[in-house]
Structures are given as structure tokens and as C-alpha cells.
Amino acid sequence: MKYKPEELTKLPRSVQFREGKVVLIDQLLLPREFKTVALETVDEVARAIKTLQVRGAPAIGAAAAYGLALLAETSKAKNKDEFFDEFYRAYEVLKNTRPTAVNLFWALNRVKKVVEEHREDSLESIKRLIVSEAHKIADEDVDANLKMGHYGAEILDEGNVLTHCNAGSLATVHLGTVGAVLRVMHKEGKLKLLWVDETRPVLQGARLSAWEYHYDGIRLKLISDNMAGFVMQQGKVDYIIVGADRVVANGDFANKIGTYSLAVLAKEHGIPFFVVAPTSTIDMSLKSGKEIPIEERPKEEVLTCGGCRIAPDVDVYNPAFDVTPHKYLTGIITEKGVVYPPFERNLKRLFRS
Numbered sequence: 001m002k003y004k005p006e007e008l009t010k011l012p013r014s015v016q017f018r019e020g021k022v023v024l025i026d027q028l029l030l031p032r033e034f035k036t037v038a039l040e041t042v043d044e045v046a047r048a049i050k051t052l053q054v055r056g057a058p059a060i061g062a063a064a065a066y067g068l069a070l071l072a073e074t075s076k077a078k079n080k081d082e083f084f085d086e087f088y089r090a091y092e093v094l095k096n097t098r099p100t101a102v103n104l105f106w107a108l109n110r111v112k113k114v115v116e117e118h119r120e121d122s123l124e125s126i127k128r129l130i131v132s133e134a135h136k137i138a139d140e141d142v143d144a145n146l147k148m149g150h151y152g153a154e155i156l157d158e159g160n161v162l163t164h165c166n167a168g169s170l171a172t173v174h175l176g177t178v179g180a181v182l183r184v185m186h187k188e189g190k191l192k193l194l195w196v197d198e199t200r201p202v203l204q205g206a207r208l209s210a211w212e213y214h215y216d217g218i219r220l221k222l223i224s225d226n227m228a229g230f231v232m233q234q235g236k237v238d239y240i241i242v243g244a245d246r247v248v249a250n251g252d253f254a255n256k257i258g259t260y261s262l263a264v265l266a267k268e269h270g271i272p273f274f275v276v277a278p279t280s281t282i283d284m285s286l287k288s289g290k291e292i293p294i295e296e297r298p299k300e301e302v303l304t305c306g307g308c309r310i311a312p313d314v315d316v317y318n319p320a321f322d323v324t325p326h327k328y329l330t331g332i333i334t335e336k337g338v339v340y341p342p343f344e345r346n347l348k349r350l351f352r353s
């Protein structure tokens with residue numbers, strides 16, 4: 001790889017495990033305060049995932065895996081049976097936090113598999129294996145992002161990019177998926193301007209993407225979501241690049257609500273539309289996007305903005321994600337290379353390789 005992570009961002013890792021604690025950049029405080037929080041129990045990690053203190057598919061996966069590592073390092077279980085009871089309870093608590101991003105289940109199942117394959121080992125050795133698997137998940141995420149950053153920047157020409165939500169460093173362990181592509185493009189002078197959608201209802205674009213890309217010196221303009229179509233019509237967008245919470249076997253994918261509208265608009269304006277997602281985000285067990293469970297979040301997220309009430313107390317529909325059919329997609333940038341249509345065939349090939 002041409003660049004190392006520290007040459008691409010000034011940010012530290014968003015999710016870490018230190019001295020038996022899960023240490024996160026607190027995404028609820030940004031952009032007002034840039035602070036970390038150290039979580040000491042599995043329930044605190046689960047709450048952090050539910051409340052979006054940590055969010056973004058790969059970051060959620062890593063945080064959950066570190067939640068199990070936290071259990072391994074702090075458990076007072078007297079024997080293996082007691083520990084297994086605690087382990088499966090923690091696994092369930094973490095699993096039941098958010099339903100859409102498949103990285104959560106992928107990471108938890110990776111750790112569970114290691115435990116089940118070593119059931120006969122000593123308790124101390126099982127605990128060590130859990131911690132080491134969680135570190136592997138985090139390190140592999142950084143490595144995947146670095147690769148995707150280089151692949152993406154290789155296939156994209158100089159131009160203006162529009163992104164939605166936050167698929168940056170904050171949404172992963174480090175660098176981001178989209179974030180890595182943007183950072184390599186920026187390093188090479190290929191990113192002329194970044195358009196950032198504010199991303200209602202909870203403003204991951206305005207609060208998080210605008211903050212982290214500005215922090216790294218990337219030239220950007222923030223727009224409200226309803227401006228994206230006009231900006232495209234004015235010829236000011238060369239590429240749209242987004243992350244994903246779950247890509248399925250035919251290339252359909254779930255991402256932050258609003259992504260589908262952007263994809264339809266991109267097609268109308270002939271703008272290439274890319275997803276950047278590691279293979280940990282690809283769920284080959286689902287055939288089409290219709291099968292992806294879509295999280296619905298509390299109505300307060302829509303009724304308020306930045307803590308202020310902006311609407312009367314009416315009924316609200318608040319799906320956190322939408323599904324974009326693969327026909328709108330130009331390509332999927334993964335750590336194993338770029339996948340182009342036909343997605344069903346080429347995703348299968350990617351997993352066979």
C-alpha cells in the first residue's frame with residue numbers, strides 16, 4: 001500500500017480496547033466536544049451501540065467484539081460453565097442492539113466460533129483467545145479500509161464527490177470505508193470538493209462527516225439533504241460514494257435513509273454511484289434487499305433537531321435505513337477489489353477467490 005493510516009488521517013482509532021475497557025470516541029458529543037469514553041461493562045457497550053455513541057457498521061462490529069473481550073478480562077466466573085453462561089448472555093445482549101448492520105452479527109459470531117472451537121481449552125486460554133480475536137477484527141478492519149482507499153482512488157478520476165451519512169473514520173475502527181477513499185484521493189490531489197449531506201434525522205453528515213473531513217483538511221461544502229438533487233442538476237457532482245450496513249447476494253444494499261433517493265437521482269443525472277464496503281458487510285445468505293431487516297428508531301429523532309423540538313407531537317415514521325436496488329449501483333469497492341455488475345455472479349466469485 002502506498003500510504004499508511006497515519007499518513008491519511010490525524011484522527012486516532014475510533015474504537016479501542018485498553019486495560020479491560022472499551023474506549024470509544026463519543027459520537028454523541030461531536031462536533032461540540034472531541035472526547036473519548038471508557039466503557040466498563042457489556043451493558044454499557046450495548047447502550048453505546050443503541051444510543052449511537054458508537055455507530056457505523058464496522059465500528060459497531062468492532063465495539064461488540066471488544067464488548068466480549070471486556071467480559072473475558074473482567075469476568076469473575078469460577079469455572080468454565082459459569083463463564084460460558086456469562087459469555088452467551090453478553091453475546092445476546094450485544095446482538096439485540098441494532099438489527100440492520102450485518103457487521104455486528106459477523107463480529108459476534110466470529111468470537112463465538114473461536115470460543116466454541118476451543119471449548120475444551122482452559123478458561124484462561126479461552127479468555128486470551130477472545131481478546132485476541134477481537135483485536136484481529138479491529139486490525140483487519142483498518143487493513144481493509146486502507147486497501148479500499150487505494151482501490152477506490154485508483155478507479156476514480158479527479159472530481160467532486162458527494163457522500164451521505166458518515167462512512168468515515170468514526171464509522172469504522174480507523175480511516176473509514178468511504179473515508180479511506182476520500183483520504184487517498186485528497187492526498188493525491190484528486191478530490192476537488194466534497195459535498196456532505198447533513199443526513200437527517202440525526203445528522204451524521206453534518207455532525208460527524210463534516211467534522212472529521214474538516215479536521216483532516218479536506219475541502220467540503222455541507223448541504224441539507226433536499227439540496228442534493230439541485231447540486232447534481234447543476235453538474236457539480238462527479239461521483240456519489242456511500243457506505244453500506246448490509247450488501248446482499250444480488251448487490252442490493254441497505255444504507256442510511258436517503259441513500260436510495262440519491263441513487264435514483266444519480267441515475268437521472270448520469271453520475272457514477274459507488275458503495276465502499278468491506279466483505280464483513282456483505283451478507284451472502286440473503287438473496288435480495290427486501291429481506292434486510294430495517295431498524296425503526298424513536299420518534300424523538302424526527303420530532304427534534306439538535307435537542308430542540310421542531311414539530312408538534314404527531315405520529316412519526318423513522319426508518320433508519322433504506323434499501324437501494326443494485327440496478328442503481330456502478331460498483332462495490334471492497335478490500336478484495338472492485339465488484340461490477342452483474343453483481344450476483346461477481347459477488348459469488350469474490351467470495352470464492
Ligand code: MRU
Nearest residue numbers: 055056057167171177243244256
Ligand atoms: O445509523 P448509523 O449512523 O449507524 O448508520 C451508518 C450508516 O448508514 C453508514 O453509512 C454505514 O454504516 C457504513 S459505515 C462505513
